[in-house]
Amino acid sequence: MKKIVLLITAICLTSETFGQKTSSSSVDEYECIYEYQMKNDKGSSDVTSTILQIGRNSAIFSDYTAFQADSAIACKAPKSEIQKFKTREKRNDLLFDQSVSQNVPKGKLTVYSVITPNYYSYTESANPINWNLSEGIDTICGYTCQKAVGEYGGRTWTVWYSTDIPASFGPWKLCGLPGLVLAAKDSEGIHKFKAITFRKSSTPMNFKPYTNTIKTSREQFVKAKNKFEQNPMGNIPAESISEMTIQKYEDGGHSALVNGVVLRVRPNGYVPLELK
Known part of the structure; x- marks a missing residue:
């Protein structure tokens, strides 16, 4: 089981603290960090870390490694520190490569992802x-949590949400309940999210992680993404490649980039969240 180690102390805030903060006149933002576990085709489990940034009326769910890199840039960290986080993001072969903006624009989910x-x-x-x-x-x-069940994308999900945290958000797209979703799993036990940290945020939310995105429909993207991930190296059209770069590191590892975009090959295969 491979894990991405968090560079924070996993300390949960109390529900009383959250209640006090939400009564404030200022705009309060929080962060919930989830362990995401996926059972792969080889019979083992891959584990990585994800984060939900929570505002008063919106939220953003993304990979924790990518969040660290963005935070370093937003905080104007030294270039060496920014580069360290960006390299870690490139080398994360388990990166959760969807960023989901919940209620942005109002009444919508906006999903950003990649097909190299x-x-x-x-x-x-x-x-x-x-x-x-x-x-x-x-x-x-x-936090005391209640149970809910729903179907989405060809999978049945069971989630646990807490009305002690009155935010209708959750990991990935698992939102729309009268409290924050703190844990979720599909009926086959392949995909699991579980909160390990809930805390006050000190980093502003970034609603657009990628520039120059190609707009598409959910149905078209899911179909194309699932097909691509079956064989990432072989499914890139040759005519779409203008530049291919291999970045080598001191420890012998490397990253492959096509037109500046990371080509991520999952070591244990890809099991989609959405089947259809």
């Missing part, structure tokens, strides 16, 4: 799942 050598974006309803509230209580990250 291009970046893509599409929008869909901000509440794509019809949730069925179920009996059951659990405690996650110190």
Whole structure:
């Protein structure tokens, strides 16, 4: 099991603290960090870290490594530090390569992702799942959670949400409930999200992670993405390649870039979140 180590202390805030903050007249922003676990085709599990940045009326879900790189730039860190984080992002072969802006624009989800050598974006309803509230209580990250079940993208999802955190957001696209979703898994146990940290944010949200995106529909993107990931090296049209670069590192590792975009080959295969 491979893990991306967080460079933070995983300390959960209390629900009382959140309640006090949301009563403030200032614009409060929070962060929820989730461990994302995917059971791969080789029978083992890949684990990485993701983050949900939560504002008063919107949220952004993305890979934690990419978030660190963006935060270093936003905080005007030294160039050496920025480069360190950007290199880590390039070399993360388990990178969660979707960034989902929830309720941006209002009433919509905006998804940014990549099919090398291009970046893509599409929008869909901000509440794509019809949730069925179920009996059951659990405690996650110190918060009492309730259960809900819904279908999306060919998978059935069970989630745990907490009304102690009155934000209708969650990991990836698993949102639209009367409280923050703190854990989720599909019925086959292939994909799992679980909150490990909830804290006050000190970094502004970035609603557009990629520039020059190709706008498409969700249906077209999911079909093309799932096909591409079956054989990333072989599914890039030769005529689309204007430049290919191999960056080598001191430890012997390397990154491949096509037209400046990372070509990420998953070491244990790719299991899509959305089947259709």
